[in-house]
Amino acid sequence: MRLTSAAGVATFAAALLLYPLFQGGAWFWTSLGAVLAVMAAGLLSSRLSLPAWAAPPVALVATWIYLTVVFAAGKAWVLVIPTKASVMELGRLLGVGWTDIQRFAAPVPQTDGITLLTAAGVALIAIAVDLLAARLRKAALAGLPLLALATVPATILPDPISWPAFILAALGFVSLLIADGRERVGHWGKAVLVRRTRAATSQPASRNGADTSGLRLSGKRIGFAAIALAVGVPALLPAMEPVSFFTFGVGGTGLGKGNSISIPNPVAFLKGQLDLPERRVVLTYTNNDDKPRYLRIYALDTFDGQQFGMTDPTGLAQNTTDNGPLPAPPGLGPQPKIGNVVTKIQISDEIRKLQFLPLPYPPREVQADGDWRADVDTLMVFSTRDEAAGLDYQVATSEPLPTPELLESLGGTRPTTDPRYLKLPDNLPPEIGKLASDLTADAKTDYDAAVKLQQFFTKDGGFTYNLRTQGQSNSALRDFLLRDRVGYCEQFAASMAVLARLVGIPSRVAIGYTGGTKVGDRWQVGTNDSHSWPELYFEGVGWLPFEPTPAGSLGQGSARVPEYTQPRPRSAGEAATPTPGATSSSADEPVAPQTRRNPRELDREGVVATGGLPPDDSMPLIAKIGIGAGALLLLLLIPAGLRVLTRNRRVRNLGWKVSAPADELTSAMVSDASRRHPSVAPSVAAAWAELDDVLYDYGMARQTSETPRALARRLAQQYEFDAESAAAVAAIASAVERVLFARDPGEIGPMRKDLRKVRQALAATVSRGRRVRAVLLPPSTLRRLRAVGERLLDGFDLLENIRLRRTAAQKGS
Structure with a gap:
């Protein structure tokens, strides 16, 4: 019985790690009830001396009855006994909950479906822990299902696990191990529990049993010391990121890639923004041509068959935004005309945990307070220590203004971009490859193929925009393209990017915001303007945005189809019209290729407002090591x-x-x-x-x-x-x-x-x-510190003694 109770306590202690994933406390109390139901079933199995294999079915039945009472009592017989209607209701709520967790980003709202799914999951973990610890007597292996609970927030949330929650979870597991050890020692005879006083330890062991206090003391010391080290050591050590051999941290100037950053799931970020119940202002901006622009945050470059992902960006010290112009846009040649635009952006204070700057592409120069760096391959601007909330910054862009004729003329130029932008999984359904071939069978150039793919989504394919759909996978991608044809921007963008790769066009998926709406003298971008679109690569022009998502009242309201994807007759003197992703300034007219200067050579004073930026305050790695060594020395x-x-x-x-x-x-x-x-x-x-x-x-x-x-x-x-x-x-x-x-x-x-x-x-x-x-x-001081720890451990023994004395009294009565 002790092991069953300890297993339940350990499971619920580990479940506390899930709290950052939810809004409200419904999941907490419902999960607690589920764990108590499993514990009650375990105690009943122990009381009836059921075999080990019978305990899990009993616990499953108890969990089923509990969930029926909580979520489907109105459809159950006498509010408790499950019926066909109650089973159907639970199944419906499970489906709704699964859909909700796919739609919402953490912390998810408090809905019946999500709460049911969470309580059921915690109950299954509790059953597995009880089976391993109390039935099979493998308490150490019970840590594996407990670890599964810890991996959920660790893989979803960008922040580390809270140390108080980790301590509680670790204490729960240690208590399970201690209970298992006491059970094993108890099989050899009566355990003598004494307090570790000098008088007690100097006495010989009782004749009725062995004094196991030393064993318990060692076990508790090991457990508590391990928890203290796991929490304390990372807090004392300096924060260091993986770096190449010749690169010294964030402030390094070596030859390596620089430091990398861990990022949240961009797709989850997009879903969470689109599914918010009410619109919230994310940012506002102005520019010198007063035209809307797509603002890109992330560039996703890898496709694993399930969804697009992002290679962690890297940035060297010379690529910080206050070191002058950013790296040149990949693939941009002298052919297209360039529009120079200056955009001033203000991020809302309500934005949290955003370490990437929303920017029009391609940024040439950025003025922003803090340590912001540009990834050379994608020109994403990110920080490893600062957040974008409340930030005012200014970005200058040199936007290519291609014409359909220019893009047609580049058809014979083979792309020289990284091969990862063409990589696809081997298990991609062959029907998708056939669809790509059929759609582009008459295309003579890559540009022509790209336009046909875009028109397939926006005009010819009969697609419908709807947020209530699942994410990408092989089967979901096939159903979306060949059967359902209902989805939202992430599916449209990912699908077009996959089809483009199938026909040999390098592609990636951008996530950010559309241009928003004009309010007063500023453009206002809200959560409902969150968007995803594909970017396709053309040698000589670089990366260009396309728009496969239906726009207008039936789709993403502020999405715009680029004008260079709409061939039309042009007069000889007609200039190219800017697009939402690349527009020219009325003040800065398009510049002829022969007279245009290299974007990296443009003067800061001529493009961006004057005013110096703060110097690079990046802390070298040697300084971080010194701080960490100093803190460790003070501790010693x-x-x-x-x-x-x-x-x-x-x-x-x-x-x-x-x-x-x-x-x-x-x-x-x-x-x-x-x-x-x-x-x-x-x-x-x-x-x-x-x-x-x-x-x-x-x-x-x-x-x-x-x-x-x-x-x-x-x-x-x-x-x-x-x-x-x-x-x-x-x-x-x-x-x-x-x-x-x-x-x-x-x-x-x-x-x-x-x-x-x-x-x-x-x-x-x-x-x-x-x-x-x-x-x-000094050993005398260490002796006193050790005595304090032993007194704390004595408290646990005192509680155990009280419980055993009560048990003996109950037996005597």
Whole structure:
């Protein structure tokens, strides 16, 4: 029964790690009830002595009844007994819950479907833990299902697991291991539980059983020490990111890739924004041509058959935004005309955990406070330490203005971009490849093929925009393209990117915002403007956005189809019209290729508003290591500091009272002699306690049976004290005996000089290493710290003793 209860406690303690995933507390109480139902079923199985294989079915039935009562009582018989209608209701809620967790980003809202799914999952973990720990007696293996609970928030959330929640989960698992150990020891006889006092530990073991306190003490020490190290060590060490050999952290200037950043799931970010119940303003912006622009945050470049993902961006110190122009856009040649635009963006203060800047593409130069860096391959601008919330920044873009004729003329140029932009999984359904071939059979160039693919989604394919759909997978992708043809922007963008790769066009998926709506003199972008679109690569122009998502009232309201994807006759003198992703300034007219300067050579003063940016405040790795080493040194010096404080309290003043007696003699001196001789006892007790600590620090601890006079005589003879040192230790011993045993101790002079003389004499008899250890890691202080830990562990034993005494009393009654 103890193991069943410990398994339930461990499961619920681990389930506390899930709290950042949810809004509200419904999941907490419902999951607690599910764990209690599993515990009740386990206790019943133990009471009936059922075989190990029968316990899980009993727990499943108990969980089924519990979930029926909570979520489908109205359709159950007498509110408890499951019926066909209640089973159908639970199945419906499970389906709704699964759909909801696909739609919402963490923290998810408090819905019946999500709560049911969570409680059922926690119950299954509880059943697995009970089976392994209480039935199969494999308590250590029970940590695997508990670990599954920890991996859920660890893989979904960008932030690390909260250390208080981790401590509770770890304590739950340690308590399960301790309960299992007690059960095993109990099979060998009656366990004698004693408190670890000096009197108890000095007594022999009881005849009725073995004293297992030492075993329990070791186990608890190991468990608590492991938890303390797991929480404390990462907090003390400097924050270091994986870097290449010749690159030194965020501030490095080496030859490597630079430091990398862990990012949230961009697709989950998009879903969470689109599914918010009400529109919230994300950012506002103005630009010098007053035209809307797509603002890209993420560029997803890998496709695993399930969905598009993002390679972690890297940035060197020379690519920080305050070091001048960003790297040149990949693939941009001299052919297209360029429009130079300056955009000023203000992020809302309500945005949280966003470490990528929404930017029009391609950014040429960015002015932003903080350590922001550009990824060379994608020109995403990110930070490893700053967030975008409340940030005002300015971005200058040099946007290519291609015409259909120019893109047609590039048809014979093979792309030189990274092969990962063409990579597809081997298990992609062949029907999708055939669809791509059929749609582009008449295309003469890559541009022509790209336009046909876009028109398939926006005009010819009969697609419908709807947020209530599932994400990408092989089967979902096939159903979306060939059967259902209902989805939202992420599916349209991913599907077009896959089809483009199938016909040899490098592609990736961008996630960010559309241009928003005009409010007053600013463009306003809300959560409903969150969007995903494909970017296709054309050698000589670079990456260009396409728009397969239906726009207008039947789709993404602020989506715009780029004008270069709509071939039309142009007069000889007609200039290309800018697109939402690449528009020219009315003040900065398109520049002819032969007169255009390299974007990286443009002057800051001519494009971006003047005003210096703060210098690079990146902290070098050597400084981080120094801070970490300093913190570790301060931690190691805590015992030395405590020893100095204790010695100063005792020696510098003669009126101290001993707060932590070193042994029974000092304790008796304070309790008894202070009552009889209140004027002199505290000072003598302080001197004796200090002498006792000095002896312990130097490895000369006093024997328990030694009187003060015998100790003084032994020290003077054994270590060959000189006359002054022998007289000093004899004076201290005499004062102690007079305070302890004399009716009138008489006058006791100052002992500060005597104590100093004895300490110097003792120090001269030991090695230098022993003296250094006595200063830096004094054993007397470590003894007191260890005693504090043992007292804490004694509290657990006291609780165990109380429980066992009650059990015995109940049996006797």
